[in-house]
Amino acid sequence: MKQLILKPGREKSLLRRHPWIFSGAVARVQGEPGMGDSVAVRAAGGEFLAWAAYSPASQIRARVWSWHEAERIDAALLHARLRQALAARERLLSAEASDAMRLVHGESDGLPGVIADRYGEVVVLQLLSAGAERWRAELTQCLRALTGCACVYERSDADVRELEGLPVKCGVLYGELPAAGVQLREHGLGYGVDVAAGHKTGFYLDQRDNRKRIGMLARGRDVLNCFCYSGGFTLNALAGGAKSVLSVDSSADALAQARDNLVRNALDAARAEWQEADVFKYLRVLRDQGRSYDLIVLDPPKFAPTAAFAEKAARGYKDINLLALKLLRPGGLLASFSCSGGISAELFQKILAGAALDAGVDAAIVGRFAAAADHPVLLSFPEGDYLKGLLVRRA
Numbered sequence: 001m002k003q004l005i006l007k008p009g010r011e012k013s014l015l016r017r018h019p020w021i022f023s024g025a026v027a028r029v030q031g032e033p034g035m036g037d038s039v040a041v042r043a044a045g046g047e048f049l050a051w052a053a054y055s056p057a058s059q060i061r062a063r064v065w066s067w068h069e070a071e072r073i074d075a076a077l078l079h080a081r082l083r084q085a086l087a088a089r090e091r092l093l094s095a096e097a098s099d100a101m102r103l104v105h106g107e108s109d110g111l112p113g114v115i116a117d118r119y120g121e122v123v124v125l126q127l128l129s130a131g132a133e134r135w136r137a138e139l140t141q142c143l144r145a146l147t148g149c150a151c152v153y154e155r156s157d158a159d160v161r162e163l164e165g166l167p168v169k170c171g172v173l174y175g176e177l178p179a180a181g182v183q184l185r186e187h188g189l190g191y192g193v194d195v196a197a198g199h200k201t202g203f204y205l206d207q208r209d210n211r212k213r214i215g216m217l218a219r220g221r222d223v224l225n226c227f228c229y230s231g232g233f234t235l236n237a238l239a240g241g242a243k244s245v246l247s248v249d250s251s252a253d254a255l256a257q258a259r260d261n262l263v264r265n266a267l268d269a270a271r272a273e274w275q276e277a278d279v280f281k282y283l284r285v286l287r288d289q290g291r292s293y294d295l296i297v298l299d300p301p302k303f304a305p306t307a308a309f310a311e312k313a314a315r316g317y318k319d320i321n322l323l324a325l326k327l328l329r330p331g332g333l334l335a336s337f338s339c340s341g342g343i344s345a346e347l348f349q350k351i352l353a354g355a356a357l358d359a360g361v362d363a364a365i366v367g368r369f370a371a372a373a374d375h376p377v378l379l380s381f382p383e384g385d386y387l388k389g390l391l392v393r394r395a
């Protein structure tokens, strides 16, 4: 019997249905489980707690597949979980909002380490844990059967795989990528998506509704969109009637995709300005030039993957938010995001408060942002609540 026996008292988080077992909680490993093998997790007294996937290299030593002793971890269970994940999204997202969707959001869908995003006929799969890796073939097969997609493409190249001791794996798992490329429509705008070389699975689906909201706020405003990637906020601002949009990103490929997306939507290129630059440096350039804006979006990459990086990340967030608040005209709006799991919503608000104080600016929160409905957050797994944003108005 492959099993993990916990130290006395360390079953508490599992009894609250938190799906991670940290290495420090494990007293003994029995039956020599291999990477990704299913193990029974037991309290010090022997009581069954869960079935979990064993990950010998990671601090997260096991991730829970099931809370029921009678369940078997096999292809049928994965199939049922995937079917539930798809069904859970049916009434949450209207077809006119988008033809692209996160189908599977890891732990929050009972599938730890499994991410699947659908872009039309293509499903992009990310396997981020030893357990997810173990079931690659079955997951591919089930996704194919349940979605009827033409292609399953793997993008298992996220940094967290390294913590699990897993190598990078990318490429087609089933079918072929469409020769004409991958596209999606979202809130009436079209985008090209580079599923092979773009960030994450190719597109930031979590910001879908926030992009729309920025579009609704943009009319007649001079907009600065920092960390613009493939132009999501930029396109929404232009479509929403922005007077001008300056978009900044350090990636030439992202900017090329963004420009292409602008053309794709026949939006007015004369109102759009693009800048390839490091935002940390470029905000200082804009300050020194005396530029100012009515609406600024800050959507940086993850600065703190875990709480251990929180302090350094906090300095980064404070720096860009302080500079952005200074560039805002009176009455202007700052939409500031953090997708760092290691920065809580409470800490993020404190960072903005500190930034406003040091910028010598009075500002108030007039809105809050979170990830879209296809990125659920299990109440028992607050770590899933990674994307947070504040809409702040300068007095």
Ligand code: SAH
Residues within 6 Å of the ligand: 199, 203, 204, 207, 211, 227, 228, 229, 230, 231, 232, 233, 248, 249, 250, 251, 254, 277, 278, 279, 280, 299, 300, 301
């Ligand atoms: N807002 C985008 C997603 C942003 S992702 C959307 O809605 O799709 C973060 C982006 O920040 C990436 O495109 C990355 O290239 C860029 N980036 C990372 N570090 C940067 C830096 N220091 N300066 C400028 N851009 C940076």
